[in-house]
Amino acid sequence: MDANDLRDLGWTSEGPDYRGSRFHVRYVAHIATHRQGGVANLVTDECRDTRYAERMLQEWARDALKHSGLSQAELARRLTAHLHRAIDRAAVNKMTLGKRAIAGDEMIAIEEITGFPAPLENADGLIKVPMLDSLVSAGNLSPREPVKPEDVDRYVAASGLPPGDWIALSVEGDSMDLVSPPGSVIFINRADTRLVEGGFYVVAIEGDHGTTYKRYRASPEHFAPYSTNRDHGPVIIDDAFRVVGRVYRTMLDIGPHASRRGK
Template sequence: MAAVKQKKSAMAQWVEAALLHRDISQSELARLLGQRLRIGFDRSKVNKIVTDHREVSAEEMLAIEEITGYPAPAGLRTVAPTDKTSAKVVQVALLDTVAAGKLKAPSSQIPVEDVPLLAFADLGRGDFFALTVEGDSMDRISPDGSVIVVNQADRTLVSGKSYVFSDRGKAAFKVWRPEPPRFVPFSTNPIHEPHYVKSKAEAEKLVIGRVKRTVLDL
């Protein structure tokens, strides 16, 4: 007598549909999940999800939605397990563009009601907004067109960390270096130059916030 094939769970079916929607393999999804969640995540874990041998946490479900652009059905949001380590999801306003290059004036004035909101997990404490990067002076970590999440509650300068700063009404995105005090590009393009300041104290007056995360859709 032939075995009866068991129907897959709604979660497994959704992950399979998300893979098809984005047209990526299980291995590629595993790689992107590992990058997004900052944990080890291999193809076997994705395979166990789509074969109903592994549950999906709330944080993983959010990450799969962000990676594939395929939203989970409302019913699954009550199914995904949560625990004390599950990340809090924060809605972050995507306000404008920022130059990864020469200083640039803000390009638009967006009405409050039209500001798009992006969902991020595991940002920690802070006051966040998001910007779209223009230019290639930071392309080693944030290529042109990527989105950066900025914590405007964190303005303390730390060497090697990235910041959005404003000088004479124009904003830019660069890495802080203290000796001599300057904001420097981190780019594959050698034409970009540092932005020098007189002192760390002066630089901190220019800082809008520290860049917490960079995101790029492939």
């Protein structure tokens, strides 16, 4: 780009001294900012915000350790037991120095272990979702009742979920294994109870069915399995039922310890 190009775009000689020739990088940045506010600043601001968030997490990791009185080695040992994957002292040390990213589930685990609140506002939309100990616990919740602490097995990290009232459950059995194999974690929005054809829901049904995770079918109205196992049949809606919430996400940990979580 040269001065003639700018004149063709309606630019005058005001502003930086373009010298009627090729432009230095800093002049092009000035042009981008002046011509389209925020274009040049956007990348700069994003980098600055990222660095700020990294520093905040680094300081938080150090403060959490200090608050708990734990050594880096002991925190590493407890994280390994909590997350079912190997985290050594060197990894914890790198977290406190800002040389290693802290994953969402690691943040929540550190919060639970140390009792020091995690700064989720600096974690790109990360939220802490209570994972209930069973489908029964989910079914026993009244529509507007908050989750009881005694029903929470642990907390799991999630990002990118829309606003809602979220709970998580671990899937047992194979009635939904085409989408959620045994051991999967499903995220349920309790604020979304409107039945939509083909949607996946956790529902509490009176009678023998109890609380179940199934796919809704409107014609004829029933809740269907989504399984490789043909022994599972549909749940015909003859009894009163209540929608606990719609399942928005299913997640499966296929790490070496994943078999411990599913049955």
